[in-house]
Amino acid sequence: MTRVEDGGEDVVGWGERQAAWAAADAPSVARSIFLALHAAGVREAFGVIGGGIAPLAAGLANTPIRFYHFRHEAGAGFSAIESWFATGRPAVVAVTTGPGLFNVLNAAMAARVDGAKLLVVSGFTSRAQQGRGAVQETSAASMPVDLTRAGSIFHDVFVPESEEELAGAVGRIVRGLAAPGGYVAHLGLPLSLQGKLLPTPRPLGAAWRFDPPAPTRGAVDACLDALRDPGAAIWVGHGALAARDELLRFAEAAHLPVITSPRAKGLFPESHPLFIGVSGAGGGTGVHQWFRTRRPRHVLVVGTRLGEVTSFLAPGLAPSERWTHVDIDPAAFGAAYPEVPGRGIVADAAQFFAALHARADETGWYARREPSALPERHTEPPLPPRSRGDVRPSYLLQAIQARIVDATDALVMSEAGNSFTWCNARLRFDQPGRYRTSAAWGSMGHFTTGCVGAALASGRRVVAVVGDGAMLMNNEINTAAQYGARVLWIVLNDAQLGLNHHGMLALGMRPLETQMPRTDFVAFARSQGADGLAVTGELELDAALDRALAHDGPFVLDVRIDPTVPSPILAARTRSLESQTRKGGA
Known part of the structure; x- marks a missing residue:
């Protein structure tokens, strides 16, 4: 702690009046971090300010990133997640030590499961103060292990204590935010590092671009061969949301029916004649009827793990022979139906559907495929309002x-x-x-x-x-x-x-x-x-x-x-x- 004068008397506090790190143009570590994150595409930050991140908040305020102060860290975290899904821009949630970090963990876990891009920046207790009774001590000794190292919640965890360690951490974070798929990281910063001034401007992190693997000719041909099954269907999930145009073009040309997961609603037009229905939670009977009456030998799955909410893990929703499963994460292959064989293809969804279309057009595959007739669509008549009682x-x-x-x-x-x-x-x-x-x-x-x-x-x-x-x-x-x-x-x-x-x-x-x-x-x-x-x-x-x-x-x-x-x-x-x-x- 530092003593500062206030009206002639010393007052105990964590900073000092007119602190150098609080100046608008201060080359502070905190400001440098957020300038690097801004260069990586971050435009919004959400959080709840506390004493453990005061220099961090000052640095953030002096950057182009817009900060929104919330009433609870969980709300800030969930808002950061949804800002990512609404804009495609990675988001930051800033929280203080101890309870601040604990309160945001539910949102961090949701971000991990949902595949969001989220960076949690928190205060942290310096190594020199750990075990000495620091208020809201936040350290490897006082926290569950998943808050202080990579694991089930965070892909990466960094707790730097020097400029060199920080530069490496921010570089890793920037690359993680640019890589395909979700990325959830935790950057813990002690006060001693947050307010430190850099003697010379130093870039933290560098811009990266990642190109997903392109599907091979063999994988595309094998998938097309499987999809000649008259009962075949395409089952798409949230991971294929960016592939809407490519999916629609291929499905229409191939006359292949499409199923979506609950989180992929709208990826394939739900008014389209080829749309079978939403599977799993909230889905109708159309998907189950398709599998029961058409008995597909092959199903192409793209961008979903087919987990319980998507499939209820129902045995009747599996093909009789094998899956073709496309995802950027190979851990998705066979996760929900380990007893059903298949072919896993690591590829971007849009690239894969584009490759299917190009190859099908080149080889005359569309003309050779013999699709089965589509089931008749049933539309429920609109409900008239009732004059009494609660709203249905x-x-x-x-x-x-x-x-x-x-x-x-x-x-x-x-x-x-x-x-x-x-x-x-x-x-x-x-x-x-x-x-x-x-x-x-x-x-x-x-x-x-x-x-x-x-x-x-x-x-x-x-x-x-x-x-x-x-x-x-x-x-x-x-x-x-x-x-x-x-x-x-x-x-x-x-x-x-x-x-x-x-x-x-x-x-x-x-x-x-x-x-x-x-x-x-x-x-x-x-x-x-x-x-x-x-x-x-x-x-x-x-x-x-x-x-x-x-x-x-x-x-x-x-x-x-x-x-x-x-x-x-x-x-x-x-x-x-x-x-x-x-x-x-x-």
Whole structure:
């Protein structure tokens, strides 16, 4: 600690008045780090400032990177994730020592599972102070190992104590942010290094570009040979979102039907005649019917691990002979269906579909393939509004489809729980990148907060369909009000944890602690500086959505939904859990 004079008396503090590292043009280590990150494409940073990162915050403030101060580190982390998915720019979340770092770990794990580009920068206790009773000590001795070394949460962890160590760390981080696939790193910085001034300007990190491996002629020919199966299909996931045009061109020319994972909704137009359906959580019966009636020998899988949310790990969704699996991560091959053989191809999705098209066109493959007839598409008639009672979730989603998905370019997000399943099942997208949800991790509070980061980074309207339980668990309405984020929260207010409640009933249990007092989210929103409106019946819904969309700023639509209607995936999810329980006990 340093003593500084204040009114003639010494005051204990961590810095000094007019600290050199706080000057706008100071060549501080902290400022140099963020200038290097800006050169690597970072434009936004999110976080919660604390004493352990004060010099870091000063350095960040003196760079072109825009910093948004949040109310909780988890909300800042989820917002950083969604800013990446909304813009394609890597994001930073800055947190202080101890609790600050612990609070952001849920978001860091979500980033790892979802394949985001995220750098967590935190304060850290210097080696000289470790074990001496430092406040909020953050060190290898006091923290779980995955916070201080690469492992299940972070791809890389760096805790430099010198300029030389820092230069190597930032160089690795810059390369990780540029490489294909997700990258989540942790940079821990002691105060002694954060505020250090560099005697001469020194670049930290250098720009890198990575070219993914191109598919070989042999791999392309083998895939085309397998896809001559009349029952073959293409199953695409979130990792193929950038391949929309190439996928559409090849699938149409080959007359190959397409399945998408929940996170890939819109990658292939859901109104297209070749679209079979969304698989897994929230999907309809179309995918299961295709596998049951067409009995495909081969399926081409691109950009998905086919995990539980995508497939429910159902044996009936596997080809009878083999997979062809394309991904930039070879660990995806055979992960969900280890008993089914296949061919793994490490390649970029867009390059692979382009190579398939070029080779098929060159060899006359399109003319030789004999596709099977497509199943007849069934369209449900629109629901008329009922004049009494709570809003049915299906009617709410019908209104969201008409007034938001079809009539605007807003980004739409669905929170874990009933919101996720209803949106997956009922919303239809014809463009990729307009829908976001977290599948494998699925933390409550991800999208009640992440929507703010997406709106701030992209400048677009973001609509978050969330449950009342998630909204109470974590929200950043106050942050959205401070920065004028164009976020519309549509809260499914049924005064219960709906997915838990109906899930327990489906499993033959008596629901346990699933009910809670009803919250007035309009009053809550207004208390935070936002606006809101309550909807208590279906006849009010259209006008309420129009008013909410016309509001230029954060808005909460509190929709009282029918608590008796179960999630559309509940039966399939229950069967999946029961099957896994039986296997686990075998």
